Amino acid sequence: MHDILPADMAGWHLLESNAADVFASYGFEEIRIPLLEKTEVFSRAIGDATDVVEKEMYTFEDRNGESLSLRPEGTAGVVRAVLQNGMLYGQPLRVWYSGAMFRHERPQKGRTRQFHQIGAEVFGAEGPDVDAELIAMAERLWQRLGIDGLTLQLNSLGSAEERALYRESLVEFLQHHEQDLDEATRERAQRNPLRVLDSKDTAVQALLENAPRLGDFLGAQSQLHFDSLRRMLDKLGIEYQVNQKLVRGLDYYSHTVFEWITDQLGSQGTVCAGGRYDNLVELQGGKPWPGIGFAMGQERLVELIRQGDEIAPVHPHIYMVLAGQEAKLVGMSLAERLRDELDGIRIVCNPGDGSFKSQFKRADRSGASMALVMGENELQSGTASIKPLRGEEPQHSIHVDKLVEWLGEWIKQIRHDAV
Ligand code: ATP
Ligand code: MG
Numbered sequence: 226m227h228d229i230l231p232a233d234m235a236g237w238h239l240l241e242s243n244a245a246d247v248f249a250s251y252g253f254e255e256i257r258i259p260l261l262e263k264t265e266v267f268s269r270a271i272g273d274a275t276d277v278v279e280k281e282m283y284t285f286e287d288r289n290g291e292s293l294s295l296r297p298e299g300t301a302g303v304v305r306a307v308l309q310n311g312m313l314y315g316q317p318l319r320v321w322y323s324g325a326m327f328r329h330e331r332p333q334k335g336r337t338r339q340f341h342q343i344g345a346e347v348f349g350a351e352g353p354d355v356d357a358e359l360i361a362m363a364e365r366l367w368q369r370l371g372i373d374g375l376t377l378q379l380n381s382l383g384s385a386e387e388r389a390l391y392r393e394s395l396v397e398f399l400q401h402h403e404q405d406l407d408e409a410t411r412e413r414a415q416r417n418p419l420r421v422l423d424s425k426d427t428a429v430q431a432l433l434e435n436a437p438r439l440g441d442f443l444g445a446q447s448q449l450h451f452d453s454l455r456r457m458l459d460k461l462g463i464e465y466q467v468n469q470k471l472v473r474g475l476d477y478y479s480h481t482v483f484e485w486i487t488d489q490l491g492s493q494g495t496v497c498a499g500g501r502y503d504n505l506v507e508l509q510g511g512k513p514w515p516g517i518g519f520a521m522g523q524e525r526l527v528e529l530i531r532q533g534d535e536i537a538p539v540h541p542h543i544y545m546v547l548a549g550q551e552a553k554l555v556g557m558s559l560a561e562r563l564r565d566e567l568d569g570i571r572i573v574c575n576p577g578d579g580s581f582k583s584q585f586k587r588a589d590r591s592g593a594s595m596a597l598v599m600g601e602n603e604l605q606s607g608t609a610s611i612k613p614l615r616g617e618e619p620q621h622s623i624h625v626d627k628l629v630e631w632l633g634e635w636i637k638q639i640r641h642d643a644v
Contacts, residue, residue, distance in 0.1 A: 226339035227524075235536045236527040240370065241323060244343050247366045251358065253319040253345055258302040260325065264292040269508055270301035270477055274417045281328040295327035299344045300477075300502070300518055304509045307348065313506065313514060317349040323523070335493030335525055344499075346518035348506070353454035356481045356501065356517055361461050363485065363497055363519060372529050375485045375496065377464065380471040381451040382479055383443045385504060391442040392418055398436050405432055422470040433470065440469050450480055473498060477505040481517065489532060490525055497521035537643070540592030541571040542636065544614070546584040548600035556599045559609070559625065566629045567636060589614060594639065 229237060245255070268278050283295040296302055299322050307313045307320070323343040330336055345362065347355045360377070367375055382388055399406065399414040399421060406414065410429050413421050422439075424430060443451065458465055465483075473482050482500035490496075499519025506514040530536065543563075547556040553574075560572045573591055575584045581600070588596040598610040598620075609628060612620040623631055 227337055232538065233527070233531075235538055236530045237523065239530060239536060240523060240526055241343070243369045244321070244323070244366055247362060247369060248321045248345055250365075251319070251362045253321045253362075256303060256306065256320040256322050257324070258296075258299070258306050258322060260296055260327075261293050262296060262302050262305065264294045266305050266509070267294055267297060267301050270304065270505055271298070272417075272477065276420075277328060281330055283327050283329060297328045298326055299324070299342055299520060300346060300505070301509070303344075303346055303518075304505055304511075304516070308506065308509060308511045313348055313511060315349075317347060317355070319345070319347050321345040333493070335490055335522075335528070337524065341523035342520040343523060344518055344520035346516060348514060348516045350517075351503070351515045352481065352501065352517060353450050353457060356454050357457035357461060357463075359499070359517060359519060360458065360463060360483060363521070364463055367485070370526070370530055371533050372526070374489060375487050376466060377483060377485050378468040378471050379455075379458075379465045379481070379483045380439070380468055381443060381447060382439065382472065382482055382500070383447040384479060387442050387444055387447060388419070388439075388479070391437065391439050394437045394442070395419070395421070402432055419472045422472050438469050439472075447480060454481060473500055477502040477508065479503050483519070485521075487525075487529060490528060493525065495522070496525045496529065538592070539571070540594070541573040542594055542639070543570070543572045543632075544588035544591050544593035544596050545572060545574045546581065546588060546596050546598040546600075546612075547575055548581060548584070548598075549604075552599040552601070552604055555604060556597075559597075559599075559628070563629065563632065567633055570632070570636060585612075 264282070264284050267282060271278050273279070277297050282297050284292060287293050303320060303322060307318060312318055321344065324341060325339050326342050327339055329338055332338060345359065347359060364377075367373070383391070396414065396418050399418060403411060406429070407426070410421055410424060410426065413424075421429065422433065424433075455465075471482055471484060473484075478500040480501040480503065484495050484498040486494045487496055488494060497519055499517070501515070501517040503513070503515045505516055506512070545556050545560055547553045557574055560574055563570055563572060573593065575587060579587070585596060593614055595614055596612040598612060603609055603622065606622070607626075608622040608624050610620055610622045
């Protein structure tokens, strides 16, 4: 579980503010749900035989002996929330969330035990139009963030019945080749055979070349759903690869599943994943109701943003160098007035005392663009001295009555230069 330090915040804010803007532009509303839920909210939805529920959840008993878990993902809790608040039926519902998730995994680069996701869900529409729109929405976000080089992989898992048939056939195939499977794969084949398709092992992958294909088990309706989605994506100019082995780690998916992958982050290259979960609402105690969503890994996206264009860190505009008690009092009131008058201005007042020299040193280290100096001379003449800290411009003084106007123009110029 990592700290996110001030130096990293700019990338996080860029991601979060752009996601909020882009999602709003598609009619999505934000929802915030608890970090803790009853364990059954997750075990029922995600599936008992998944890695997440079997091995990765932080589960404990509270003081009443009730089993609770830290959320390992957002969708199960969102479904619980919209059901409980009677928001589900009627109009299609579009919501998004963001926040920390917890999974007790083996920590490695790009994989931590507390991580953050931004996710979006649509309820009450069978698609494939909303499937295409959801994918287009994520693509728009990548574009806004200047992230390129992502590959979109797409597959259809068909209906639960079709998947059950496929599963039988796959199990038969795997049993037939049991002697070629390693212990872990053999175990997987018994507990959750579709996850074998996901195997990172090259020998297993080679064997799977001859395995039955999920696509061959789709019925006419599922096939039509998938073909229409592909046509819509083509029309929207969104590139994708069909990956018949894409199955996703959580049990609740059906029909459309998709992932965006990058090769710029080493082995943990999936930055966003999602799919349709038409059975989940019913699993959570509601009426059968279609749903689709995705979740993106914020850490991985922030890392991609960081590797791309340099993001300007947030520094103060002004560092106030205040020499003497009187100057401190006048300077602090002046700083408050500037914050009143100049929206968004960032001012740091030198704390405590200190010689001019030591205060200027701090001013420099703060990354501020200018120092605003008040000492005895300035107090007497009712002025402040402006000393640019970047660039070569000389120091000059200005009457405090003119300061708001002057700084207003200066800030405008800085903002203009920044775009
Ligand atoms: P994997 O098969 O890699 O474990 P998953 O199926 O468990 O993936 P999802 O539950 O679909 O992953 O999560 C969606 C996204 O959230 C992932 O694509 C990834 O970007 C991010 N994510 C998931 N788990 C972690 C983690 N432990 N640390 C950092 N990011 C994560
Ligand atoms: Mg996982």
